[in-house]
Amino acid sequence: MRIAVLALAALVALAACKEDKPKAPIDPLSLMGREVEWVVTEVAGTPVPEGVSVTMLSPETGMIAGSSGCNRYSGRVEMQDGFLQVGALAGTRMMCPPAQMQVEQAFHSTIGTVKNLRLAGKVLEFSDATGKVVLRASR
Template identity: 40%
Template sequence: MILRMVVLALALPVPAAMAAGSDPLAGSEWRPVEIAGTPTPEDVEVYLQFRAEGAVAGMGGCNRFTGGYSLEGEALAFSPLAATMMACPEPQMLVEQRFFATLAQVRGFARDRIDLVLSDADGAPLVVLVQRDAD
């Protein structure tokens, strides 16, 4: 009986997003070092986490955010983000505004080990990130 359940479980279709290796970004965390051509100050906490099943979360510089992303080949797009509404000093707010506005324009990506470049529809770089959780 147990063997039959295992065989049936193995026969069930696996969603493409859960197939091994289908999402090269899932489970990774990144720190932007440049947003829209402007270096990100090291004293501003800003990061982006790609989670399982197309979820994204992070810190924009002032507020935490969540949302979704879709990935097909090297095409990448973010859904509208939901964020907390805290007020912060101007440097953090400016970084956050730039980061959120730029993420809305992302249409592609290129990854090279611990470096990630998010680009617009024409392939122009928008955000340059370094992996925070790299070994």
């Protein structure tokens, strides 16, 4: 009986010494959720005007898609060296009224500067390499 108790104590001590596997860092892209459409409310510090729709969603891992104000877009997005990397976006090429085209141009110019994102309450904030928020979106 004494040997069994000692063996059990040794097993418990060994189990306590077991190294935990390091936890994988949280992928910021997971904050977007799958098939959740986010409405972009601000681009480069400027609110998106009423009647102009800029949206973003992640239809599958490593992809973003949506409306950029006038046209539909899609593209690759991934984490590289701890930073978000948005690839070239493909899209339709319709012409729209000037207000929509202006927002669309600002969106395409800004999305390429995004390096990180975080969820601040119910708002998804995309920031550049300096940490400045360049896009804001809500559900």
